[in-house]
Amino acid sequence: MAATLRDVALAAGVSIKTVSNVINDYEHIRADTKRRVLEAITELGYSPNLSARSLRSGRTGVIGLAVPELKLSYFAELADSIIKAAERRGLKVLIEQTGGDRAHELEILASPRLQLTDGLLFSPLGMSNEDAHYLTVGFPLVLLGERIFGGPTDHVTMSNVESARAATAHLVARGRRRIAVVGGHLDEVIGSAGLRLRGYRQALEEAGIPFDPALVGYTTLWHRSNGATTMRELLASGVGFDAVFGMNDTLALGAMRVLQEAGRRIPDDVAVIGFDDLDEGRYSLPTLSTIDPGRDEIADTAVRVLQERISGRKGDMPPRAFEARFQVIERESSALAG
């Protein structure tokens, strides 16, 4: 049913290869021939068979994106940015959900299904640094996020430590000294939680505020409910605090809700800042101060770097690491009390 090069060639009275050459902008073609071919193409409504092209060339023009879950706003917004970045470079995106499950993540790295894509942007959650060797795979791979460092692949991430330090410093600058944390991961050193906690402690140190372990609320997942639960625990513990640093916006929003239920005024009694700059924080009550982690820059860099690896021009370069620029965004939840 669909027209092929053969049909177009027949209609234009040239060889198949000439049509192919016209399509691929080969330079030595007579203007007249080109015109005839193009006419035939539009007439027949020809469009290249991408399977055949990909079989021949080894490229599909599709990249994979593996994230834990699109339901989590952070990854939805990340996917959004990445699809847009890919589109700018003429690539399509095939999305896989790992559920944050280590076994599922390893499976995706080993899966032959990925032959349909030229490379993979991979945001692991269940895997840890010890699994880094699984990242040595036979296809171009770019790592997103901070579960694994020093792996064999390119790595694009946000400035977790510095931006968490800036977020904490922001609260300190607002006069807060007892800054609770929502979303720590026990015994984690790398990983978003570990890094952001490090930034938090650095900021405290710079401000000469002693670190109080009782102020750190731990959790496993970073869903809304975890933010709520952790905040309930903090309140129940009786520890005093005048500010909260949510390890991400979702946690912060969950925590805010519990704070408000408990009758604490935000920001008057407790100032809150989150992390991620999700759309939601712009319309919460109060609006949520946050860290803009440079998602568009991350997406753009990741796609660019992956494309470089795919094209092979930099195939033999050692793995590189990229950190996006961040920004503190002040909204109502941490505004100076009026």
Place this chain on the structure above:
Amino acid sequence: MAATLRDVALAAGVSIKTVSNVINDYEHIRADTKRRVLEAITELGYSPNLSARSLRSGRTGVIGLAVPELKLSYFAELADSIIKAAERRGLKVLIEQTGGDRAHELEILASPRLQLTDGLLFSPLGMSNEDAHYLTVGFPLVLLGERIFGGPTDHVTMSNVESARAATAHLVARGRRRIAVVGGHLDEVIGSAGLRLRGYRQALEEAGIPFDPALVGYTTLWHRSNGATTMRELLASGVGFDAVFGMNDTLALGAMRVLQEAGRRIPDDVAVIGFDDLDEGRYSLPTLSTIDPGRDEIADTAVRVLQERISGRKGDMPPRAFEARFQVIERESSALAG
């Protein structure tokens, strides 16, 4: 580098086709031969080249999903459900973002890029019923949502009218009589807004409550900010109301925020219900009553129907329409005032 059928055939001492037969579970193969082939396959780490397979068979095992924007939580959760439904059926999902732009939507319908997929799940936003003829395309297409009815394709949707009626009836049952609407579209008849408004009016009629046009807040987009703006306009208009039906959760959350800023207590002064059952509504303050539109059922049906069309078994069936079952979910925002 990657092993092919040829390599496996050589290693196992059989013909290429026999290997192919083993892979495709052809029944007449001696157990011994099968074993040898399978051994060779694992030894060489062979996995089929999907481009070649797809060129030969015309199938890629990938379906496309075109939505306005993943940034919008509704579509993120829809995509999440669809990826999971597709995975259950052995399909991968390639996601395109239209931005809700009509031109972009038409382009995707006409795009040759879709050759990489076996079919498309399409959730139009910019297109209207008059564009229905553009849906006559050369590939399997299943429509999601309610911009277009009676088109030439299968159609999977939620029960907009009935569920909106149920949402409104829910507010009526809580004793509310002045029910404002946030998110109407001017002059729209079909489309989510038009249908949900119809359900709203039906419920009023059944309850013997006259319809008051002043209670309907119109907007163009269904983002958080639109909910906020529309609610501000309603408040400014001075019209009295004791309940709000948000055409979706996002609008309802935006409206709730403005109501709270204005000092209205929810649900005591104003009861609020939304539509979509987004995760967000579960952790807002107060938690948001809503309609669960049966997203998983929609996703599952849509993928199943698309797969049926792809397989061609039902290729000549007339277009079918499916409506998912809905459910009213009562949360704090519309609980009986204590």
Place this chain on the structure above:
DNA sequence: AAGTGATTCTACAACGTTGTAGGAAACGGT
């Protein structure tokens, strides 16, 4: 012992594209 049908396997062609090699015509300089 021959015929019938099922079983097991193979050779070949084809899917639609692009790379390679090379031929014919046109051009430029002597």
Place this chain on the structure above:
DNA sequence: ACCGTTTCCTACAACGTTGTAGAATCACTT
């Protein structure tokens, strides 16, 4: 008029897979 170079185009092969047709073997039946 000749040679070398550039321009324009074509024929062929190959990417890795699967469908078709058919050959060879086996198991039964008569």
